[in-house]
Structures are given as structure tokens and as C-alpha cells.
Amino acid sequence: MNTPFDVNTVETFRRTRREKMQEIIPGLWLGSQEALHDEGLLEKCGITHILSATPTLTKESGVVTTSLSPPTLRFCNSKGICRMIIPVQDEPSENLLQYFPRSTEFILGALCNSGRVLVHCLAGASRSPTFVAAFLMEVYKLSPAEAIAKIRESRRLVRPILGFYDQLMVYEACNYRPSNQPVYLHWHLRAQCETEIESPETTTISKCPKVLAKIPGNIQYVVAEMSRLACATCSKVLAPMQSLLPFNNAEDDHYLAQPIDWMSPEFDNREHEGNLACPECETVVGEYNWNGRRNIREQWVTPAFVLYRRSVVKVC
Secondary structure, three states: OOOOOOHHHHHHHHHHHHOOEEEEEOOEEEEOHHHHOOHHHHHHHOOOEEEEEEOOOOOOOEEEEEEEOOOEEEEEEOOOOEEEEEEOOOOOOOOOHHHHHHHHHHHHHHHHOOOOEEEEOOOOOOHHHHHHHHHHHHHHOOOHHHHHHHHHOOOOOOOOOHHHHHHHHHHHHOOOOOOOOHHHHHHHHHHHHOOOOOOOOEOOEOOOOOOOOOOOOOOOOEOOOOOOEEEOOOOOEEEOHHHEOOOOOOOOOEEEOOOEHHHHHHHOOOOOEEEEEOOOOOOEEEEEEOOOEEOOOOOEEOOEEEEOHHHEEEOO
């Protein structure tokens, strides 16, 4: 009987599901919650550190040594295993990105001290491989696709949800330090808008959403002090260069990671799109669209806050 699947591939997938954890690189294991509770297996593999991606913070017997914001829990259990628990759901809107530097530091610290690390979530298919991929990207300078491919060499069932893959792309674009980077801020705002994102072509860019964006109830504005983009008509300062998204080229308009403080009166109307006028001379200097706008390369930027290149000048 003909089958749409390769027999060897199917058997590999079944075997991987039976196995509770796999070694991705020497000393770094990826697995499911079943592996966490198999003390014999942990001892056999010499596991000294465990990174858990779970919905809530839960602590077994042990001493809490670190608690940070956003919240994580770090402690040593009764078996002497050092654990870090990161409270994340397996949902596309969940912000794993904010934890990547911390999880990578935890894994790297263990491996550099001859430790052996297990990273797990419930099934070991989405959240935990995303954290492992972030580690491989930063330490070995792999792309998101290369990191996921490396993980699948050992654990074939790995399938991070699209929202997590998008966050890996943002992590790379932020040079692995996402705190106040424009790409990260724009991604965070895009996540708040709850648009439907499909197969992102590049970081912070998605295809045209099928539904209206949800305009955040509390919009965070960038203050336009110490700026380097000004109105070409009256020289009114409009935006800091640091707020520009990095994919602009010599012909494209200026796309901003977040709206600027002087734009707030326009957004009080709660419209999904409109023009942006200079607050000094009222010249139209740009536009906005919470559902997104195509850039010069026909890619969607969602949401889009745009200053027309012809309407602004760079000032020293």
C-alpha cells in the first residue's frame, strides 16, 4: 500500500517520541516533562542543571537562590540539581524573548563548568527547543533556521510554533540583547496588537493581516527629545534616530518602532489609519496604520508608523 510518508521518517518520529530526551550537543539535552520525573534517567545522563519552561512557577524542596523580574525561579533541589524555572505558556503571544539572555547564561554557565543540562517543557516540542535554539544562535552564531535544523538532527518532533520562531528572528536582529532595541520594541507592540501573523519573511515584518489590529488601550510613546529627524518645513524635532527600524534603505521611508509623543492626539481618535502632521507647522510628514503598510520591497510592516523621507531631514 502506498503511503505519503517515508517509512524511515515515520519510524524515527515514533522512536523519538518514545525517548524522553535527546542530547543536542555534548552536555545539552532536550526533552519532555517525563524526562524531568525520571530520576534514573537523569542520573544515568549525569544531569546537573535543569531548565524548565512551565506555565507557572512551582518549586520542589530546595533553597531559592535567585528570583528576577520578569519572574523566574532558580534553586537547588534535594538531589543537588540546579534548576531554573521560566513561567511561559505554549501560546504564540507569550514573550519568551525576554528570557533568552537569562536562559542562555544559565545553560552556558553549566556547560563551562563541566555540567550537563536538561531543557524541557511539557512535550519538548515547542517552548524548550526555542530556548535551546536561542542558546545555539548566540553561542554558535547560527541563524534561527540553522539552530532548529541542528536540534531536529537529534529530536525530530521539534516544531516551535510560529510566534516563537518569529521571536528567534527578533533575537538575532537585536544582536541577542533585546531590552530596548527598536526591533524588539516593535515586535512587542505588534504582539499587543494581536494581528494574525503568517510566515514572517524578515524580522518584524509579516504578511498582510486578515483581521483588524487591536489598538492597545495604553499606547507607550517615545519622547522626541535628543532627536535627529526633523520636519523639513519648520525644523521641528520629530523622532530619535534610535527609534528607526533597521531595514530602511536609501529610497524607503522611515519606519518607527513605536509612536512618538507628539502623535498622541491623532491616536486619541482610535482610528486604524491616518496621516501624521507636524505639531509645529501642521505639514503632513507621514502616516500610520495599525494593520500595517508595505515598504519599498513589498514587505508588510505591522503596525506601521511612517515618516516620509521627503518630509523630514536628519539634523546633527
